[in-house]
Amino acid sequence: MSDISAGAQDTSLSLDLALTIRHDGHGGVADDLDRPEALTAWVRERAGALPDAAGFEADATALAEVREVRAAVRALFAHAVRPAAPSPADADRLLPVSEAVRRLNAAAALAPTVPVLTWAEGAAPLVRHEARTAAPAPDLLTAALARAAVAFLASEDRERLRSCHAPRCVRYFLKDHPRQEWCKPSCGNRARVARHHERHRAEA
Template sequence: MRDISTGPHATPLALDLALTIRHDGHGGVADDLGRPEALTAWVREHAEALPDTAGFEADAAALTEVREVRAAVRALFAHAVRPGDPSPADAHRLLPVSEAVRRLNAAAALTPTVPVLTWDDGATPLVRQEARTPVPASDLLKATLARAAVGFLASDDRERLRACHAPRCVRYFLKDHPRQEWCKPSCGNRARVARHHERHRAEAVGD
């Protein structure tokens, strides 16, 4: 398992999971893991960070389990960004911190794994978590995601985690420099436009 990818724009696996909840472009919230087929596609997109993905096919039970892990991750992300506000996507229905921690620990313990190093010529060394005994693919997936979340939350990157509060955005992001306020430039542009309009409305009311 590779929790934090290499490269200047790498994203931790736990954050990638959290970002499957996003703004839908029309004022609402979309779920990129709304169907088993969507989870299958997401897993295959993260093949380098997840074990045994080649033949993985998600079913309804696996989808429910992964979404339960995601709910725990997002609850702990909300806790991590305090005293800042959490993502507005699910701020009104977050799991209690103790339940989120219990859920991650239970998922992480589903299957015993060992780290296995691979290092191909010309490539970056990778460490994958592989099961010591045969287990259901869905259990291995759930455990891997939970362990990635535990590793991320216990790392220094947790201190850089922020919720983006640009208009309509519901994303979490890692703050890369001290003045960064938004997850991406387009969110910064929307926020500045919104501030501009709000300032003009206030001036109009005051006239």
């Protein structure tokens, strides 16, 4: 895997994990990883980015470990977007930054790997990470997610991370252009409608 593709993959995995916490459409927050079967499906949908994903079967322990990594990721996302406010889903339950960092580092260490260089004739050199020792599939998954988050948080992409503050949205997103305020156009529409109603109430 090249450094460029690895960086994009790290960003995508980290955001994908964070976005398994979402607005439920009824004023509350939904968790897409609420049971082992949901984690199994989520992992298998990312077979190109996660180790041994095609045959992965989650259990309660794997689910708990991934959700711990997610809590750490969202706490550090909230830290990264300061001085802006964090996602409303996180505001009342954020881990301390030191605990989130400790949790990510511990998860990343579950499956020790080494970088392996390959360089085919006529191609660019590639680096992939191979396990040094055998590890259970849940540990491989947890370590991969934690490492993706560590790489993303240490990258320049972190500077583009924002929390969306459109009504009812709890998402984080990467700001793609200077005027972008929301994660998607529908959130922008809701925010503009809410501002319009607020102005009319203030004038009444």
